[in-house]
Amino acid sequence: xxxxxxxxxxxxxxxxxxxxxVAGSKVVTHVRTYDIAGESGQALIDAMDKSGPKHGxxxxxxxxxxxTVDWDFDLKAKADVCHLRAASATLDMTYMYPRVTTPMSPAxxxxxxxxxxxxxxxxxxxxxxxxxxxxxxERAIADLAVANDPHCIKTQREAQRRVDTIYDEYETKQVxxxxxxxxxxxxxxxxxxxxxxxx
Numbered sequence: 313x314x315x316x317x318x319x320x321x322x323x324x325x326x327x328x329x330x331x332x333x334v335a336g337s338k339v340v341t342h343v344r345t346y347d348i349a350g351e352s353g354q355a356l357i358d359a360m361d362k363s364g365p366k367h368g369x370x371x372x373x374x375x376x377x378x379x380t381v382d383w384d385f386d387l388k389a390k391a392d393v394c395h396l397r398a399a400s401a402t403l404d405m406t407y408m409y410p411r412v413t414t415p416m417s418p419a420x421x422x423x424x425x426x427x428x429x430x431x432x433x434x435x436x437x438x439x440x441x442x443x444x445x446x447x448x449x450e451r452a453i454a455d456l457a458v459a460n461d462p463h464c465i466k467t468q469r470e471a472q473r474r475v476d477t478i479y480d481e482y483e484t485k486q487v488x489x490x491x492x493x494x495x496x497x498x499x500x501x502x503x504x505x506x507x508x509x510x511x
Contacts, residue, residue, distance in 0.1 A: 337401040337446055341439075345411035353423055353508035356412065365408045375431045377438040379405040381446065385453075385471055387464040394467035396456040401446045407435050427507040434493060434500075438486060445482030449475045 348359035364372035386398040409431065416424060452474040458467040494500050 337403070337450060339403045339405060339443060339446075342404075342406040344406060344408045346408065347413045348410045349412070349414040351414065351416075351420070353420060353427075356410075356424065357504060357508060360410050364410065374410060375435050376408040377405065377435045377442075378408075379403055379439075379442050381442075383449070383471075383475060385468060387467055389462045389464055392462045393457055393459050394461040394464040396453055396467060396471055399450060399453050399471065401449060403442060403446050405439055405442060407432075407439070409435070423507050423509065427503050430499070430503040437489060441482060441485050441489065445478055445485075448482065449478040452478050 346363055346365070348356055348363055350356040350359050360374045361372060364374050365376040367373040367376070380403075382402045382404070384400045384402075385396060388395055388397055409428070412424060453471045456467060456471055456474075458464075458470060461467050492498065
């Protein structure tokens with residue numbers, strides 16, 4: 313029996329723009345769906361294998377979380393010392409989920425609802441890790457000041473370096489979370505098995 317894997321594609325792009333910082337970071341969330349049809353759990357899995365969001369060149373995912381982060385830095389030099397007066401980030405996040413378009417029997421609907429709740433919880437964990445990364449980035453660059461930097465070039469570079477370091481740390485957290493969820497006998501395998509009625 314062919315098995316789909318609940319893979320999540322996390323796309324992270326970080327950009328910093330010196331200028332007037334917005335008061336506080338913000339999260340913009342979008343939810344999108346793709347349609348699937350089937351009269352059994354296995355048929356729904358097969359439909360997701362065929363129509364789900366792309367994961368790499370040859371495979372597709374059941375659901376997907378993607379996001380970008382734009383940083384706003386408010387930099388100002390005084391007496392040749394550049395200060396990062398404020399920093400804020402905009403996290404633009406998109407969740408992609410399957411949507412069943414065909415009627416389901418009561419038993420299949422119950423299994424689907426449980427399956428979908430698990431899928432949604434998985435993707436929202438990716439979103440939570442991304443939000444934690446933003447908070448960690450804010451802490452890493454708080455009160456940043458660089459001497460001998462009248463044009464704030466070194467300060468901006470240092471802020472970006474710190475943000476990039478945080479990105480690497482939290483991208484690792486995303487990968488570790490997926491590895492734990494997708495391991496043999498793990499939560500993802502259990503979700504799929506319950507949907508097809510094997511457990």
